[in-house]
Amino acid sequence: MQQPIRIAPSILSADFANLGEEIRAIDRAGADYVHIDVMDGHFVPNITIGAGVTKALRPHSKKIFDVHLMISPVDSFIEDFAKAGADIITVHVEATPHVHRTIQLIKSLGKKAGISLNPSTPVSAVDYLLDDLDMVLVMSVNPGFGGQSFIESQLGKVAELRRRIDDSGRTIDLEIDGGINFETAPRAIAAGADVLVAGTATFTGGPDAYEANIRRLRGVD
Numbered sequence: 001m002q003q004p005i006r007i008a009p010s011i012l013s014a015d016f017a018n019l020g021e022e023i024r025a026i027d028r029a030g031a032d033y034v035h036i037d038v039m040d041g042h043f044v045p046n047i048t049i050g051a052g053v054t055k056a057l058r059p060h061s062k063k064i065f066d067v068h069l070m071i072s073p074v075d076s077f078i079e080d081f082a083k084a085g086a087d088i089i090t091v092h093v094e095a096t097p098h099v100h101r102t103i104q105l106i107k108s109l110g111k112k113a114g115i116s117l118n119p120s121t122p123v124s125a126v127d128y129l130l131d132d133l134d135m136v137l138v139m140s141v142n143p144g145f146g147g148q149s150f151i152e153s154q155l156g157k158v159a160e161l162r163r164r165i166d167d168s169g170r171t172i173d174l175e176i177d178g179g180i181n182f183e184t185a186p187r188a189i190a191a192g193a194d195v196l197v198a199g200t201a202t203f204t205g206g207p208d209a210y211e212a213n214i215r216r217l218r219g220v221d
């Protein structure tokens with residue numbers, strides 16, 4: 001069943017010179033999750049932040065830290081992010097040769113486990129995994145950068161995953177990430193997504209705008 005809509009601002013679009021204050025601002029503005037994009041310059045063509053920064057940010061909010069790992073090979077970094085205060089750790093199916101084992105590793109550390117599907121990754125990637133997952137993340141852009149255009153074909157993937165998750169009878173977040181704005185958010189929700197990542201759309205306008213941006217993404221206004 002589709003859960004209440006949660007908004008996960010991606011701090012990739014925040015002011016990196018003021019990350020602590022930015023996290024406090026989105027917390028106050030009503031963010032549900034704090035989406036932390038971790039990139040290694042290898043799995044994706046960009047380098048962002050690591051476990052050290054994640055740990056430094058942890059005291060600034062009690063909201064759920066939704067850590068999106070775009071690093072490969074990923075296994076040797078998972079414990080660092082668990083210790084840094086991640087609540088949900090999501091890996092890409094292509095980032096580990098044994099994704100089932102990686103999910104067990106995340107869970108063994110007491111964290112919620114997610115897998116992420118690139119735009120070209122088929123829905124069947126979740127076969128044999130759904131029973132162990134807490135989140136499925138559909139990438140609606142190719143991972144690596146904020147501010148890209150939404151890839152329309154991913155709405156069908158969200159709808160198909162909605163059916164599979166509902167059939168499983170389990171509570172699994174269905175998150176969509178990339179190009180989510182005031183126009184694409186309602187369409188992603190209609191397709192079945194219940195967690196919306198939004199970088200550009202949250203942080204545009206500066207701190208005074210965050211609350212209105214988040215409300216509008218959620219579909220409240």
Ligand code: DX5
Nearest residue numbers: 143144146147178179199200
């Ligand atoms: C892309 C990241 C996204 C990105 C979203 O690789 O996973 O979280 O920051 O940015 P927007 O919302 O600007 O498309």
Ligand code: ZN
Nearest residue numbers: 037068177197
């Ligand atoms: Zn992300």
